[in-house]
Amino acid sequence: MTVLITYPRRSVPEDLRARLEQAAPISPIYLPLRHLRAVPLSSQDRRRIARSAYLVVTSHFALTTLIDLLPALVPAWQGALIVLSHKMEAVARDAGIMHVLVPDEENHRGLDRLLAALPPHMGGAGVGDGDDVRDAVVGDAVGGVIELCGNLHVPDDHTRIPITSVGPTSVPRICIYDNAWDETDERNAVRSIRQTVAAERSDDAGTCERDQQIVHRMRIDRVLVTSPSAYQRLQRIIAATPESFIDELTYYVLGPSTAHTIEADGNAVICPRTNTDVLRRILDRMLRDLAGRPQG
Numbered sequence: 001m002t003v004l005i006t007y008p009r010r011s012v013p014e015d016l017r018a019r020l021e022q023a024a025p026i027s028p029i030y031l032p033l034r035h036l037r038a039v040p041l042s043s044q045d046r047r048r049i050a051r052s053a054y055l056v057v058t059s060h061f062a063l064t065t066l067i068d069l070l071p072a073l074v075p076a077w078q079g080a081l082i083v084l085s086h087k088m089e090a091v092a093r094d095a096g097i098m099h100v101l102v103p104d105e106e107n108h109r110g111l112d113r114l115l116a117a118l119p120p121h122m123g124g125a126g127v128g129d130g131d132d133v134r135d136a137v138v139g140d141a142v143g144g145v146i147e148l149c150g151n152l153h154v155p156d157d158h159t160r161i162p163i164t165s166v167g168p169t170s171v172p173r174i175c176i177y178d179n180a181w182d183e184t185d186e187r188n189a190v191r192s193i194r195q196t197v198a199a200e201r202s203d204d205a206g207t208c209e210r211d212q213q214i215v216h217r218m219r220i221d222r223v224l225v226t227s228p229s230a231y232q233r234l235q236r237i238i239a240a241t242p243e244s245f246i247d248e249l250t251y252y253v254l255g256p257s258t259a260h261t262i263e264a265d266g267n268a269v270i271c272p273r274t275n276t277d278v279l280r281r282i283l284d285r286m287l288r289d290l291a292g293r294p295q296g
Contacts, residue, residue, distance in 0.1 A: 002026035
């Protein structure tokens, strides 16, 4: 058996990668089920970003996209950045963004509390309407809060949290990146999984007495799923290569919205109990489960 992690290998801390390599009978498969790419912004959206008092980002890709964008903004942005975690704060400060705010809790509730505490003329009642792009509403020196996000929104997830309100008023969003996945991506993912599993079966062919034992052992039985969209994409992959997976997978997730999506399909799912450092916490749990699993 082995595990599938729908997260970039380079983004998993080195110590956890080493422990997973040792714990899993077969090397883990790292396969992100998404392509993130920055999207071109209109001059109007660039102006809105430059004149905002607060910019909110809740994903690392949104943060790096903003960092790449900042040098090109005219006028230069001089507001405050609101991020979801101290890890993101460190990335922002390393990029030269000094005015950074972090909620006391790395989830939607903490973010809502932080936004609600902003001075009314800087946020709250002065946020403005996302569809009304008059500069007097959304920009200039005291011009409100804007969320920079992707094209897919995941409510109540610890890692990808769209903001629904500051008090009674919606926070306007600007989409700065796409979470893309197409038929070619799906075919490539299916091919990658098949080749990896087949290679492991071939390597182990001389150590088992029966081919059927080999086939059973060389399947994926645990999956870390990072979002509802990744889960939906995974189901299509499983349908295309069912021989690569056991019938009853155990799913590990980073937040409750992904858990709810998986549970609605009647599948077992394990979710972190706390809202901080969720990737490490869920992989620690997976490692404990691997340690207690019979081998072979």
